[in-house]
Amino acid sequence: LAYAIILPALYAPMIAMLLGLVFRGVAFEFRWRDPAHRAFWDKAFTTGSVIATFAQGIALGALLQGITVRGRSYAGGWWEWLSPFSLLTGVGLLVGYALLGTCWLNWKTGGGLQRQAVTYAGRLGIGLLIMIGAISLATLRLETQYYHRWLSFPGVLATAQVPLATLIVTFLFYRSLRLKRDVQPFLWALALFGLCLTGLGVSIWPDVVPARVTIWEAAAPVRSQVFMLVGAAVMLPVILAYTAWSYWVFRGKVGTEGYH
Template identity: 55%
Template structure:
């Protein structure tokens, strides 16, 4: 019974984090692309394209953190101190970009300040999320039930790579979102940005995928030993197919396909990460069963999650449906 609950919760938290990446990735990407789009009117459109939904998107990050606290308190209590600096920098970045949605339109003379705040906050948040991811993959020092490392353990060449990788990936998602939601010059600009960003994203996926098995023999084992290799082979094969499809979709001027394929690439990378990490929740220290809260806690929240998550997905989908279609720059419905 305890086995099942811990596993279900690991899946649920993994789902929450994936939902966060899929949903908030593109609206962080909009911020990352702000410096590449100069016209004030275009920036209005970019912001308006995500203004009604960004808050809901970010809530998945709260669920990821809150769910970890509830279901795997030991993991929460050791990973948070280990990732202290990147997490706090990420939060500060999210503060800047979150308030910019309102402040930018309320400011008169200081509008530029919030343009910069939106862009810098988005880039910082994305970069720190990537660093946190990299630091999680490379593992943290533990003694007993506590983090035992220093406050700069997270800073390595690998984590800097994952930081940059996530910024590039989110920027690509942002460009694909703009292709989906805009028309005219802004859309053309997004197409032009998407090509190098797509290439960059492919390079980053490749670099991180090759580096990760080098970090630990058991990760390499999982990917390169027989017959595992056969089981996991679909992941890299699908990545290559998706990238080819993405290039074709951008080159032929498709509206929706670039966004869907970029999201698909994120999902594939995420699955790859899951293959490397499972069943650890604090890599090579605590498995999901070591860190799980007692079954009474897991069961109590699971009842609510089972009822409420489908409802949440329902009204989230409804909100997206209400604001469907192209953003009309003339109407500025915001």
């Protein structure tokens, strides 16, 4: 049910995101195999990354602002996903991913590139904090339930911990930059993303389609859920182990030759 409603509403940004990811992957490979045109592939990689990220942010904003539902199907138009709020979330995600990228470069590089990454990380951190504030305030105006979930008493005593934690993590992020740490800025940036996801959960829980369809209404049959649970129980440890192994193999600073 959730897919049947959400996907028709977000076909355009989803297609753009997938095309951007394909373009990004091709460019990443060919910049190594076609050094004569590396400048072109660098621009192609940047373009694909920006398109994929911006489209993903737009899709998130379009979902959060609400989808027109009639009965059990999508009833909106082709351009319903496009709004000032969805564009705002698209820009916000661009800033957030750029921050993660600069923190990763700070972790994995040295010398002048690392110093440049630290400088950009400091600026992008401020930008992300501004975007978080702007999106949060705009979200409160989208649906009445968002406003009440965040600001109604006594629930506000719990929800207020999210922005408070965001300020604390931001302080620790800038402290780690000032102390010239390699790994900590990246981890604190991830923590900021985690807090943003927590805020998203506060806003929409227990809905899958905000203010339209709850997780209980969209739930699959029990047998399907059990099947997926078994699959996740098998595959999740494999994915975690592979990811941990990848981090171990590519530990340390990036070299001057090859991919690492």
